Amino acid sequence: MSFVNGLGWFIGNPGLDYAGKVVWHDGxxxxxxxxxxxxxxxxxxxxxxxxxxxxxxxxxxxxVEILQLLLxxxxxxxxxxxxxRIRSTIMPDKMQSVAERFFTLxxxxxxxxxxxxLIAALPSGRFRLMPCKDxxxxxxxxxxxxxxxxxxxxxxxxxxxxxxxxEKIFALEQLGFRSPQGKPFRPLxxxxxxxxxxxxxxxxxxxxxxxxxxxxRSMPEGMAISISSDKTGRMNMFLDIANDSEAITVGYGxxxxxTILATDDTITVLGLTFRNTK
Numbered sequence: 001m002s003f004v005n006g007l008g009w010f011i012g013n014p015g016l017d018y019a020g021k022v023v024w025h026d027g028x029x030x031x032x033x034x035x036x037x038x039x040x041x042x043x044x045x046x047x048x049x050x051x052x053x054x055x056x057x058x059x060x061x062x063x064v065e066i067l068q069l070l071l072x073x074x075x076x077x078x079x080x081x082x083x084x085r086i087r088s089t090i091m092p093d094k095m096q097s098v099a100e101r102f103f104t105l106x107x108x109x110x111x112x113x114x115x116x117x118l119i120a121a122l123p124s125g126r127f128r129l130m131p132c133k134d135x136x137x138x139x140x141x142x143x144x145x146x147x148x149x150x151x152x153x154x155x156x157x158x159x160x161x162x163x164x165x166x167e168k169i170f171a172l173e174q175l176g177f178r179s180p181q182g183k184p185f186r187p188l189x190x191x192x193x194x195x196x197x198x199x200x201x202x203x204x205x206x207x208x209x210x211x212x213x214x215x216x217r218s219m220p221e222g223m224a225i226s227i228s229s230d231k232t233g234r235m236n237m238f239l240d241i242a243n244d245s246e247a248i249t250v251g252y253g254x255x256x257x258x259t260i261l262a263t264d265d266t267i268t269v270l271g272l273t274f275r276n277t278k
Contacts, residue, residue, distance in 0.1 A: 010177055013037070015064040018080050019044075019071050024063075028056060035059040037067065042077075044070055057156075086133040090118065098161040102170040102182030103250040107236040108221060109170050109182050111161060120159065123236065129159065136160045136173060169252075180252040188222035193244035194262065195223070201267055201274035214274050216267060223247070225260070225269060 013022040016039065024037040033055035038045035046066055048059040071077040095113045102109040107123035118129040118137070126145045129137035136158045143149040160171040160178070170182030198216050203209040215226040223239045239247040239260060247260040261268040265276045 012178065013064065014173065014178065015079070016067055016071075019067075019077055026056065026059065031055070033059055035063055037063045039067065039071075042071065042075060044074075087138075088131045088133045090131040092116075098168075100161065100168050100170075101185035102168075103185060103221075103238050104170065104182040105235050105237055105249070105251040105253050105255050108185070111170070123234070127154075132158070183251055183256075185221070188238060188250065189241045190218075190223050191241050191244055194239070194241055194247065197262060197264070197267070197276065198223075200277045202277055203272050204266075204275050205272050209272055211270065211272055214267065214269065225249075225267070 009023045009025050011021065011023055013024060016022045016037070019039050020041040022037065022039055024035065026033065026035040028034055031051060031053050033050050033052075035048045035056075036045065044067060046063050048063055050056075050059055052058065068079055071079075092113070095118045098118070099112045102111070104123075109123070110121040111129070112119055112121070118131075119142070120127045120129055120139070126142045127139040128142055128148060130140060131137055137160065138158055139154050141149045141151055141154060156174065158173040160173065162169045162171050168184050169180050172179055172181045194216075195218050198218050200213060200215050202213045203211055211227060211229055217224050217226055217236075219236075219238075221238060223241060225237045225239065226235070227237070228234045235255070237255060237258075238250045240250050241247045245262050247262070249255055249258040249260065255270065258270065265278075267274050267276075
């Protein structure tokens with residue numbers, strides 16, 4: 001399986017891929033969301049606009065349901081059995097083969113075997129991974145780390161441990177879109193110069209910056225920049241240190257592979273410069 005993005009359009013949707021190539025894009029502002037989904041070879045498409053705080057989620061579900069209905073009524077095409085909803089079993093040796101630690105932009109994701117279950121310890125909590133027939137996993141929250149708790153929102157999320165070009169990838173499926181999230185854990189390069197910079201940094205570029213502050217931390221896994229904001233969420237971006245003034249963020253996604261620049265008292269990240277408050 002490959003992950004592709006064509007000129008700003010996302011390509012693929014597990015609920016509609018049986019009909020051919022699916023291209024889509026969404027966007028919005030607070031309480032207003034839009035979505036366009038097209039199946040070019042079927043000459044079908046749909047545009048949905050909502051003015052609800054939950055509109056983004058509703059748009060994606062409605063688009064799949066409406067297009068599946070149109071495909072069935074107009075072209076006699078019915079979706080195949082949804083293998084992602086059929087539970088499967090996973091043998092102990094197979095569970096061990098997917099166990100791995102991954103760098104993500106939210107922190108470390110640790111997939112491991114515990115008794116008869118496969119567990120994912122993520123920055124957001126601990127989850128039990130339930131295998132599906134198509135090789136992906138449903139997730140069940142483990143309250144307090146051990147008590148299974150089914151949440152409606154989690155029913156819309158699945159994870160996958162995929163192998164691409166001989167390397168394991170931690171992937172996420174949400175709202176019909178699959179994206180790589182984590183790279184395999186490996187020792188990261190570091191340097192004394194970066195360790196000496198650890199501390200709290202405030203933005204100096206704008207009067208009302210989209211990020212007001214960051215922290216540079218030295219963690220057991222390596223150096224990391226910690227960010228928490230309404231726009232980015234909570235992130236611990238681990239750094240692979242190239243030299244005393246440059247580092248690369250580790251992981252996939254919008255902020256993965258970013259070059260971070262540093263001087264003795266400043267860090268430039270995501271296009272903004274931050275000054276150490278020491």
